[in-house]
Amino acid sequence: xxxxxxxxxxxxxxxxxxxxxxxxxxxxxxxxxxxxxxxxxxxxxxxxxxxxxxxxxxxxxxxxxxxxxxxxxxxxxxxxxxxxxxxxxxxxxxxxxxxxxxxxxxxxxxxxxxxxxxxxxxxxxxxxxxxxxxxxxxxxxxxxxxxxxxxxxxxxxxxxxxxxxxxxxxxxxxxxxxxxxxxxxxxxxxxxxxxxxxxxxxxxxxxxxxxxxxxxxxxxxxxxxxxxxxxxxxxxxxxxxxxxxxxxxxxxxxxxxxxxxxxxxxxxxxxxxxxxxxxxxxxxxxxxxxxxxxxxxxxxxxxxxxxxxxxxxxxxxxxxxxxxxxxxxxxxxxxxxxxxxxxxxxxxxxxxxxxxxxxxxxxxxxxxxxxxxxxxxxxxxxxxxxxxxxxxxxxxxxxxxxxxxxxxxxxxxxxxxxxxxxxxxxxxxxxxxxxxxxxxxxxxxxxxxxxxxxxxxxxxxxxxxxxxxxxxxxxxxxxxxxxxxxxxxxxxx
Ligand code: BES
Ligand code: ZN
Ligand code: ZN
Numbered sequence: 001x002x003x004x005x006x007x008x009x010x011x012x013x014x015x016x017x018x019x020x021x022x023x024x025x026x027x028x029x030x031x032x033x034x035x036x037x038x039x040x041x042x043x044x045x046x047x048x049x050x051x052x053x054x055x056x057x058x059x060x061x062x063x064x065x066x067x068x069x070x071x072x073x074x075x076x077x078x079x080x081x082x083x084x085x086x087x088x089x090x091x092x093x094x095x096x097x098x099x100x101x102x103x104x105x106x107x108x109x110x111x112x113x114x115x116x117x118x119x120x121x122x123x124x125x126x127x128x129x130x131x132x133x134x135x136x137x138x139x140x141x142x143x144x145x146x147x148x149x150x151x152x153x154x155x156x157x158x159x160x161x162x163x164x165x166x167x168x169x170x171x172x173x174x175x176x177x178x179x180x181x182x183x184x185x186x187x188x189x190x191x192x193x194x195x196x197x198x199x200x201x202x203x204x205x206x207x208x209x210x211x212x213x214x215x216x217x218x219x220x221x222x223x224x225x226x227x228x229x230x231x232x233x234x235x236x237x238x239x240x241x242x243x244x245x246x247x248x249x250x251x252x253x254x255x256x257x258x259x260x261x262x263x264x265x266x267x268x269x270x271x272x273x274x275x276x277x278x279x280x281x282x283x284x285x286x287x288x289x290x291x292x293x294x295x296x297x298x299x300x301x302x303x304x305x306x307x308x309x310x311x312x313x314x315x316x317x318x319x320x321x322x323x324x325x326x327x328x329x330x331x332x333x334x335x336x337x338x339x340x341x342x343x344x345x346x347x348x349x350x351x352x353x354x355x356x357x358x359x360x361x362x363x364x365x366x367x368x369x370x371x372x373x374x375x376x377x378x379x380x381x382x383x384x385x386x387x388x389x390x391x392x393x394x395x396x397x398x399x400x401x402x403x404x405x406x407x408x409x410x411x412x413x414x415x416x417x418x419x420x421x422x423x424x425x426x427x428x429x430x431x432x433x434x435x436x437x438x439x440x441x442x443x444x445x446x447x448x449x450x451x452x453x454x455x456x457x458x459x460x461x462x463x464x465x466x467x468x469x470x471x472x473x474x475x476x477x478x479x480x481x482x483x484x485x486x487x488x489x490x491x492x493x
Pocket of ligand 2: 264342344
């Protein structure tokens, strides 16, 4: 799908469909010819169409426009027209028109489209175009695509152009992440993730280091290797690095760390069969840091940013790690593996230490599908945010707000350390029955070495259980946009 800014007046745009955004007071953007406008008012009066957000109505042969069809999209009150809503409305329009095989779709703004809205429109349209059916062989599915999205504005200013571009960069990066997460685990293995990282580095001029098993052993990444040992798939730790030409502060090195478990059987502490197939998305954290780097390489914030993705497969086998095994982490701390299903924190522990001690990371944010407990606590609406530093917390929440992604802070009080006691090692890898998302975070915090660090538990939000009018069901691509906004904000400090 290609997006283009144009200045053609709404009524003259040659397209399969023109999208009109319709508010509660029956007014529309763009303003429509009187006959068509009254037709919409009539439908609203008759209760056939409610101009509330995400409602749509298709009008055939609209009078006075060159487009074949008109898609009226509800938008609620005028004042509600913020980027978050624009992203959804643009998406809902695309997903309403795509099954109709409309090839060219036009949006038109006869009144000002600000930068935030232009970005959101481009982003929402591209995110809505994503599907999870790559491996379906029915050719008919491929016919349902939109080739061109035209966006008409009174004047194409450099600011609008840049914002429109940024929205596309964001969505393309996020869709890249969603594609990786959607792949089944027989096709998306640690070496495959490394291959993707290699392609990203080559295409976007990033520095790449892939630590393979011998190097991980030499370094002493015992926690990561313990998880990996049950699988025939070789583990790796991916390190992608972006260096700005002139950093705002040369002493800052932001590390984005993503859990890359390409399949999580639970290991010997095996998971129930029901729903186990979902554990292909246990590498969503890794996919999100890779996706974020694609956007960061293009948007060029004035801050050094690295992505670290520890990648393993957590399997059951003759060689698998046993409950009760004690491993030595890269930090030197020993961990008693009381439950082999709490594997994410083990691989992240070594990745955090590597980022800090071997690469000089000064600020760290990890994303991980870490616990079922966070899903119990927050459902599929908010991801859990755990953070040991107030300034970083404010930066992340501000970035998340701009990005339109939801995080809810959960506690990190030291009292929770009482739940993390091992008689035989420095730490156990699980707490007790309660507060599972918090004890997982406390475990990670022990490896952050008092650097400003945040942990995003995306177990409930990395995968959409239900499709939305503006998004396909499946991988959400969270938190790619927050990561990118955070890097941009760091570059402005
Ligand atoms: N990958 C899972 C967490 C998960 C659960 C992700 C549901 C997505 C949806 C993680 O490795 C895990 O199994 N965690 C255990 C920890 C427990 C053994 C302390 C869990 O949450 O049950
Ligand atoms: Zn697990
Ligand atoms: Zn897991």
